[in-house]
Amino acid sequence: MIKLHTDNLGKVDSMHGLSAGELEGNASLIETYLKNIENKDQGFYTSINDEALLDKIDSFAANIEGKYTDIVVLGIGGSALGTICINESLTHLYQNMLSKTGKPRLHILDNIDPVLIKETRDILDLEKTFFIVVTKSGATPETLSQYFYFRDEYTKVNIPYNEHFVFVTDPKVGFLRTTSLNESILTFEIPENVGGRFSALTAVGLLPAKLIGLDIRAMIKGAQEMRDKFLKNSLDKNLPFQIANIQYLLSKKGKTINVMTPYAQKLVKFAEWYRQLLAESTGKKHNNDMEVIHTGLTPITALGVTDQHSQSQLYNEGPNDKLHIFIKVNNLGPEIPIVNPQPEAEIVNYLNNTSFNHLIDTEMQGTTEALTQNSRPNITIEIDEINEETLGGLFMLFEGATAFLGEFMNINAFDQPGVELSKLITKKLLTNHAN
Amino acid sequence: MIKLHTDNLGKVDSMHGLSAGELEGNASLIETYLKNIENKDQGFYTSINDEALLDKIDSFAANIEGKYTDIVVLGIGGSALGTICINESLTHLYQNMLSKTGKPRLHILDNIDPVLIKETRDILDLEKTFFIVVTKSGATPETLSQYFYFRDEYTKVNIPYNEHFVFVTDPKVGFLRTTSLNESILTFEIPENVGGRFSALTAVGLLPAKLIGLDIRAMIKGAQEMRDKFLKNSLDKNLPFQIANIQYLLSKKGKTINVMTPYAQKLVKFAEWYRQLLAESTGKKHNNDMEVIHTGLTPITALGVTDQHSQSQLYNEGPNDKLHIFIKVNNLGPEIPIVNPQPEAEIVNYLNNTSFNHLIDTEMQGTTEALTQNSRPNITIEIDEINEETLGGLFMLFEGATAFLGEFMNINAFDQPGVELSKLITKKLLTNHAN
Numbered sequence: 001m002i003k004l005h006t007d008n009l010g011k012v013d014s015m016h017g018l019s020a021g022e023l024e025g026n027a028s029l030i031e032t033y034l035k036n037i038e039n040k041d042q043g044f045y046t047s048i049n050d051e052a053l054l055d056k057i058d059s060f061a062a063n064i065e066g067k068y069t070d071i072v073v074l075g076i077g078g079s080a081l082g083t084i085c086i087n088e089s090l091t092h093l094y095q096n097m098l099s100k101t102g103k104p105r106l107h108i109l110d111n112i113d114p115v116l117i118k119e120t121r122d123i124l125d126l127e128k129t130f131f132i133v134v135t136k137s138g139a140t141p142e143t144l145s146q147y148f149y150f151r152d153e154y155t156k157v158n159i160p161y162n163e164h165f166v167f168v169t170d171p172k173v174g175f176l177r178t179t180s181l182n183e184s185i186l187t188f189e190i191p192e193n194v195g196g197r198f199s200a201l202t203a204v205g206l207l208p209a210k211l212i213g214l215d216i217r218a219m220i221k222g223a224q225e226m227r228d229k230f231l232k233n234s235l236d237k238n239l240p241f242q243i244a245n246i247q248y249l250l251s252k253k254g255k256t257i258n259v260m261t262p263y264a265q266k267l268v269k270f271a272e273w274y275r276q277l278l279a280e281s282t283g284k285k286h287n288n289d290m291e292v293i294h295t296g297l298t299p300i301t302a303l304g305v306t307d308q309h310s311q312s313q314l315y316n317e318g319p320n321d322k323l324h325i326f327i328k329v330n331n332l333g334p335e336i337p338i339v340n341p342q343p344e345a346e347i348v349n350y351l352n353n354t355s356f357n358h359l360i361d362t363e364m365q366g367t368t369e370a371l372t373q374n375s376r377p378n379i380t381i382e383i384d385e386i387n388e389e390t391l392g393g394l395f396m397l398f399e400g401a402t403a404f405l406g407e408f409m410n411i412n413a414f415d416q417p418g419v420e421l422s423k424l425i426t427k428k429l430l431t432n433h434a435n
Numbered sequence: 436m437i438k439l440h441t442d443n444l445g446k447v448d449s450m451h452g453l454s455a456g457e458l459e460g461n462a463s464l465i466e467t468y469l470k471n472i473e474n475k476d477q478g479f480y481t482s483i484n485d486e487a488l489l490d491k492i493d494s495f496a497a498n499i500e501g502k503y504t505d506i507v508v509l510g511i512g513g514s515a516l517g518t519i520c521i522n523e524s525l526t527h528l529y530q531n532m533l534s535k536t537g538k539p540r541l542h543i544l545d546n547i548d549p550v551l552i553k554e555t556r557d558i559l560d561l562e563k564t565f566f567i568v569v570t571k572s573g574a575t576p577e578t579l580s581q582y583f584y585f586r587d588e589y590t591k592v593n594i595p596y597n598e599h600f601v602f603v604t605d606p607k608v609g610f611l612r613t614t615s616l617n618e619s620i621l622t623f624e625i626p627e628n629v630g631g632r633f634s635a636l637t638a639v640g641l642l643p644a645k646l647i648g649l650d651i652r653a654m655i656k657g658a659q660e661m662r663d664k665f666l667k668n669s670l671d672k673n674l675p676f677q678i679a680n681i682q683y684l685l686s687k688k689g690k691t692i693n694v695m696t697p698y699a700q701k702l703v704k705f706a707e708w709y710r711q712l713l714a715e716s717t718g719k720k721h722n723n724d725m726e727v728i729h730t731g732l733t734p735i736t737a738l739g740v741t742d743q744h745s746q747s748q749l750y751n752e753g754p755n756d757k758l759h760i761f762i763k764v765n766n767l768g769p770e771i772p773i774v775n776p777q778p779e780a781e782i783v784n785y786l787n788n789t790s791f792n793h794l795i796d797t798e799m800q801g802t803t804e805a806l807t808q809n810s811r812p813n814i815t816i817e818i819d820e821i822n823e824e825t826l827g828g829l830f831m832l833f834e835g836a837t838a839f840l841g842e843f844m845n846i847n848a849f850d851q852p853g854v855e856l857s858k859l860i861t862k863k864l865l866t867n868h869a870n
Binding site: 076077078081092093094096097098110111112113114115116117118119120122123139140141142144145148149151152175179196256257263264265266275276279280282283284285294295296298300303305306308309310311312313314315316317318319320321322332333334335336337338339340341342345347348349350351352353354355356357358359360362363365366367369370371373374416417418419421422423424425426427429430431433434 | 511512513516527528529531532533540545546547548549550551552553554555557558574575576577579580583584586587610614631691692698699700701710711714715717718719720729730731733735738740741743744745746747748749750751752753754755756757767768769770771772773774775776777780782783784785786787788789790791792793794795797798800801802804805806808809851852853854856857858859860861862864865866868869
């Protein structure tokens with residue numbers, strides 16, 4: 001169950017909010033936008049019916065079960081963020097510190113800081129470690145460097161490295177694809193028409209998820225249900241369209257910053273995942289008519305209740321340039337009572353007969369009501385609980401919304417031409433140094 | 436050594452950058468602003484000479500040495516962010532997973548999600564755990580709730596709880612102050628004139644730092660050196676003023692978002708610490724003349740090189756509304772070579788004869804040059820290495836800059852009136868429920 005609450009938009013004055021009329025005014029666009037999206041042949045919503053992939057992952061996982069204490073994902077950006085989110089959302093918060101879980105620890109290396117490389121190496125027993133190398137192009141410098149490093153670590157101690165690696169990469173092209181053939185390294189494919197930031201529900205996210213014991217079929221089921229909503233020509237039922245519509249209409253009212261705030265510790269990395277999706281998909285120099293527009297929504301990640309004590313001052317009193325997207329989880333586990341040792345003390349008697357579950361809900365209510373009273377537009381996505389199915393649904397919800405947002409903004413939501421310049425400069429500098 | 440590089444501001448066209456003339460134009464304000472700040476009697480730069488505090492912390496640490504496996508800080512916002520930063524910047528990235536470090540593990544609980552409470556409880560042995568309860572007012576609901584909960588956990592198993600707690604709070608007033616007297620719980624003081632977000636260099640940050648074995652005198656030394664610069668009536672020497680000046684001048688050119696990007700895995704939480712400082716200090720409805728202005732700089736945290744693969748597209752091509760503050764660390768530990776197994780392959784030969792240390796530096800150069808070519812203003816703070824001294828200096832650098840920024844913006848950088856409304860709503864809802 002994933003619900004969207006937009007009532008607070010109507011309670012905010014019209015300069016900063018959206019009336020029912022405004023929310024419904026674009027309903028007729030759904031059909032056209034869906035056709036446009038279909039014409040773009042993007043695989044993020046069509047690739048999630050791949051039973052053969054799920055079977056291949058299942059059988060691979062069964063093969064290596066019990067053999068490894070540590071799984072390390074080498075990847076960056078879209079090759080890492082979905083997996084980080086899956087790991088943090090669906091496992092114990094201290095998973096890697098618990099002993100005897102029966103499951104391997106999962107580490108995702110999405111940086112090249114030598115300190116990170118060295119200190120990760122410190123905790124690994126190479127014999128008991130398995131690496132998943134993830135790069136769509138097969139040529140990401142950061143990921144290749146990590147692969148070269150760990151490959152060499154095995155070689156140095158005479159362990160056959162190829163049994164300790166699997167590649168997740170393009171089906172046909174790229175350096176990793178060639179290497180896999182030459183060196184007998186098993187591979188999983190990222191469909192050609194699924195870009196990195198849309199790839200959480202491919203082998204990129206599903207393989208590591210399965211290896212730490214998660215139910216990847218439930219994740220796919222949740223995504224499929226949301227995909228069905230995404231394809232509906234109905235404003236009421238099409239949650240992804242509703243969100244894109246709100247983001248677009250409010251961007252026209254100057255709300256060009258989107259703050260995503262889950263009120264759930266485990267979803268903080270979902271906001272990080274979305275941060276890439278929104279920034280890379282909407283931050284564009286040109287529109288589809290090749291006019292220079294320098295457009296884009298700037299994503300910010302936040303966490304309830306923690307960031308009430310960090311960002312609320314700015315969000316309530318500062319520039320009114322933000323749309324707030326909250327995520328509320330109905331069931332945050334068993335009731336944990338707060339036992340007030342001085343129930344009669346006036347200064348703390350508001351904490352009588354309550355629990356952390358009630359407190360976090362109430363603080364969220366206080367936060368959204370205050371923002372609304374201060375004319376700050378906000379919407380809330382409600383889920384029953386954090387599990388594989390809802391997480392799969394949330395991924396698809398925002399992937400679909402982002403595709404629609406591209407249509408609203410008349411931009412290509414699926415490219416990223418603006419990252420090339422820094423890559424060129426870097427490669428030129430490295431080449432001069434290397435040769 | 437902390438240096439500031441502002442050259443790229445002059446390479447960006449004048450609409451988006453700052454000329455040498457613009458940078459120097461405000462030098463005459465330093466004297467007045469320093470006097471204004473002095474009149475505000477803020478303790479963030481005067482409280483760091485407290486030898487008695489350092490001695491008290493030393494002796495407390497010596498007393499409990501070896502007794503505990505886990506230290507838990509209960510605190511939120513300014514009571515947590517400095518400590519989180521200190522912990523993540525100055526310890527092994529996998530500190531809490533390493534066995535036999537001889538130092539207790541440190542956990543900072545800055546949320547009330549019941550899942551966080553429960554799963555933290557899972558990993559603690561109460562006999563071997565020590566709690567530091569941090570709240571300036573002594574009345575923060577989230578922190579009191581956590582304290583009530585863990586207090587009760589001890590009571591349930593008949594362990595005298597008061598030996599397992601220390602309070603860090605206001606010297607005179609508040610619920611915790613009274614409780615400490617009634618129940619013989621040791622306390623450390625937060626000076627009355629140091630607000631939460633400016634308190635990292637008080638007992639708030641120093642006590643936990645000491646308990647995990649860090650050199651708090653070096654941290655203070657670094658802060659004192661920067662404090663001396665902060666008090667200099669000289670544009671050249673006053674780094675905090677230079678940063679505030681740039682932030683202010685560029686905000687007038689529409690750069691109201693400040694992105695802080697350390698190119699160092701361990702400094703990612705420094706940017707989180709600064710995020711609160713900038714948001715709460717500058718996000719204001721009123722200026723000092725009580726005019727309604729809804730002003731504020733919106734902070735964003737990022738991480739190099741990771742976020743090149745998440746945010747660079749937006750930052751290079753999207754709206755030109757951001758100032759980028761990079762942090763460069765000269766020494767990121769021993770050289771870790773990247774051993775290219777196919778040095779002759781053209782597609783990867785740029786990775787010949789290089790190392791992670793060189794790669795991260797080069798990518799940072801690629802990133803800042805690309806931003807500059809795309810007319811995106813950026814500055815870089817350079818430090819030799821991440822250690823207690825530089826971290827103390829960085830805290831003071833940005834605290835000082837924030838105080839100057841308040842002067843430039845004609846606002847009170849030291850209050851947070853905008854958080855009251857949500858607190859009121861929350862307490863009202865809780866009180867209705869509790870009684």
